[in-house]
Amino acid sequence: MGVGYKRTDSTGDIPVWQGDGKDIQLAQGGFLFEKGGLADGTIIKAGTPMIFNETTRKAKFLATGKVVENALADAVAYKVAKGHTLKVGDNFAEKPASAAYPITEINTSNIDYDVVTVETTIGAVAANSLVFGSSTTGAANSSFGGVNGRLYRDQKIGDGESCSVVIRGTVYARRVPYSKELETALPHIICSQSF
Incomplete structure (x- = not known):
């Protein structure tokens, strides 16, 4: 018997991941997708940096x-x-x-x-x-808050939504939130500069 999460897929406009199947490794099992204070129905794009917890089975996006x-x-x-x-x-x-x-x-x-x-x-x-x-505030104290993956596919915000998180793969850097610092924080996700 499942944990009662639901999944609502949206149609993405452009692919953000290179390859498929064995080229992309997801964190095992689904995660409850936290709303992050945004309105129901808001679409969070594939490739968004994520923070997931395998104990609580919850995942939140980095704004x-x-x-x-x-x-x-x-x-x-x-x-x-x-x-x-x-x-x-x-x-x-x-x-x-x-x-x-x-x-x-x-x-x-x-x-x-x-x-x-x-x-x-x-x-x-x-x-x-x-x-x-x-995740923190101050003059020299900012943090990605433990970012440890990227969202696998476009995700609609809503109650009980589940999501999948990529922990190893290749992403088109120009199509997702990107900075050198974020690339360093996610060493197992290759950031391709191809279009």
Whole structure:
């Protein structure tokens, strides 16, 4: 008898994994997909960094986004591409062991990007940089929070949803949340620079 999880697949627009079958290794068994504070029906894309626990059988996504315009050293408002998974209250950061401060507002009125405002600047951030929701806060204390895999397929947020997490495989780096630091944190997932 199963644990009662359900799975709702969505249709992905482009593949993010190279190969299939024996080329991709999943963590054994499914995991209860935690909502992460986002609305039911929100789609979390395949390749999103994940934190899973084999004891509790729960998995959560690392909230990420991509900055679309250079931000100065004293900035408290950052332009982030639509489709990010950040929310008010997340600790906004660019790299591990750097500044991370809570998001106080997300303005979604622009059609091209959202303006993410933090209570204290995290410093200059270059366009196209990955930003993420740190598990910790402080001037030099940001963290990926134990990220240990990537989401196997697009996942819809909802009650009782299950997910699969890739622990070994090859991903198209240009199609998923990517930074050199994230690549280092997931050494068994190869990040291909192919298109």
